[in-house]
Amino acid sequence: MLFNSIDFVIFLPIVFALYWFVINKNLKLQNLLIVIASLVFYGWWDWRFLFLIIFSTIVDYTIGRLLFIEKNQIKRKTLLWTSILVNIGFLGFFKYHNFFIDNFVTAFTFFGSEIKASSLNIILPVGISFYTFQTLSYTIDVYKRNLEPTKDLIAFSAFVSFFPQLVAGPIERATNLLPQFYKKREFDYSKAVDGMRQILWGLFKKIVIADNCAEFANLIFNNSSDFSGSTLVVGAIFFTFQIYGDFSGYSDIAIGTSRLFGFNLKQNFAFPYFSRDIAEFWRRWHISLSTWFKDYLYIPLGGSLGGTWLKVRNTFIIFIVSGFWHGANWTFVVWGALNALYFLPLLLTKNNRNNLDVVAKGKFFPSLKESALMSLTFGLTVLSWIFFRANSIDHAFSYIGSIFSSSLFTLPEFSGVGRAFRLFIVILIFMLIEWGGRENQFAIQQLGLKWSRPLRRGMYFIFIILIFWFGQNEQQFIYFQF
Incomplete structure (x- = not known):
């Protein structure tokens, strides 16, 4: 369902009326309505995609609860990596499978060998790059004990599938959005x-x-x-x-x-x-993604605390990964690398915070x-x-x-x-x-x-x-x- 469609013009007032004038006194029912509305909104493209987002929701909800209970650090890391591999695995298969197959075949052809490998006719689930990162941030924050996992599956499902930002962001952090599902909401005209x-x-x-x-x-x-x-x-x-x-x-x-x-x-x-400058541009463009990569990739890699080589390496990693996140094409990788080149002089001269x-x-x-x-x-x-x-x-x-x-x-x-x-x-x-x-x-x-x-x-x-x-x-x- 598109925001700029007649379908959404009909859908939004119906959900709004039910939310504020029918079940406005029951927080759990409001959250349940958001889940149902979000699944309808998402399933409007292809109902088969619903199984993917429901499975991802259940996996990360369960792992979040287990991470909170588990004290053994090795087992906690295993749980974290299970979440990462499941989410990135889905993303990698649906978004990058054919890209890697095609480039693998091309590479061997270049060296004089022929490999027969066929691409799959895979439909990319709408918004998978966004809600995958959203659920991953929840699991990582719970692992770091920056966030207490929720016991409310309905609230968590509403957080993952929240229809206004489900398909193309902003990529919300659980620390900001999830607690809002716990609080009673009063209609505010202004x-x-x-x-x-x-x-x-x-x-x-x-x-x-x-x-x-x-x-x-x-x-x-x-x-x-x-x-x-x-x-x-x-x-x-x-x-x-x-x-x-x-x-x-x-x-x-x-x-x-x-x-x-x-x-x-x-x-x-x-x-x-x-x-x-480019540093300022990336503080202002797609802020939710930029800060996600900074917090969950750039800083764990060492950020800008190491020597010059580490600063350069980390800068290129974050920009190239950001480019690759956008699509399975070398054009996006080059786009990311070019922005890294733009950013590098500011970083090396310590003018990236000017x-x-x-x-x-x-x-x-x-x-x-x-x-x-x-x-x-x-x-x-x-x-x-x-x-x-x-x-x-x-x-x-x-x-x-x-x-x-x-x-x-x-x-x-x-x-x-x-x-x-x-x-x-x-x-x-x-x-x-x-x-x-x-x-x-x-x-x-x-x-x-x-x-x-x-x-x-x-x-x-x-x-x-x-x-x-x-x-x-x-x-x-x-x-x-x-």
Whole structure:
């Protein structure tokens, strides 16, 4: 079920009404309703995927209880590794089986030997990369005794399958989300209104920004050999805003929907395209994944406490693994490695913690230095997104090679260039709104809240018109494939 579908428009009010007006006095029934609604929401794609998420839930719930009881450290490690192997095993099979088989065959063919191995027709379960990491964080935190395991299977099931963020995050930690299922929840009108406002902004990002950018990004990337360097730059920029509007839009809808039901999810994007260096970008982009890798991979490896070689090694490991998490293609690995290269000079010069505050805080205009740093960081990010979007390594290098040619200095030419220009104007307005709200957790919290009620409602009405105007087709979110 897609957030931007008629199905969800019908589904959400029904669940909301049952949750607050029928079973609002019974916490256990509310949690049970969330579980049932989440399974319906998830099973809407393919009911067979339900067995996977139910099995994963039971395994990690059981292992969590056993970890709490068990005192023998060897047995506790065995339990932990059982959870890791089960979860990563499922993820590896469904997501990476064919990738490893194909590359294994290619490697032996390169050395003059032929191996016959056939790929499997495997359907990737939607959201498996997200809920796998969510349940793993629970088991690891229980193992470290940072969290007491729950005795409530229904609450734990609701935590694992919570439908607003099940498919594409944010990847919630049990320490933040799970305790919220234990507490009685009272309907908060202001919180619900704020949630609706957040949903509206997320839909605007997805339908108006991302889906329209996707039309031109797909046209240019899929036919890159036919276009000039200047047109390829336009395609890369459109994809840059497509992936941001698509993914951060999903997170906004998830966070807003959660607020409708009395839950608070962590911020997942903090205006990343206003970053002044790559280190700041990765503190602001897909925050739940970045912090997950930092806490459960980077720090256990030694983080930045060792010598130079260990710092370099750990940096490349975390970025390459992050890239590989996104998909079974060498393009994602190169994308991760390229970001590691971007990050390395900051790490080695100990400048990776320079920009911890909001850019141009308290001012509307950034300084010349801040503008230059943001432009450089944005340019490097656009370049790296080419690898993320390209079909193959060869395609990415060919795309970049065509950019840096004499045709870079020609006017872009492609079908719909007039509409593309108007879309750039919309993107500019969108980024101005984001810039104005950058000191808040979410841009929409700032937008129009000091205006009179009629003006504010008029602005929301304009957003709704634009969403319906552009939302003729239900387009899947990019991160569903990860």
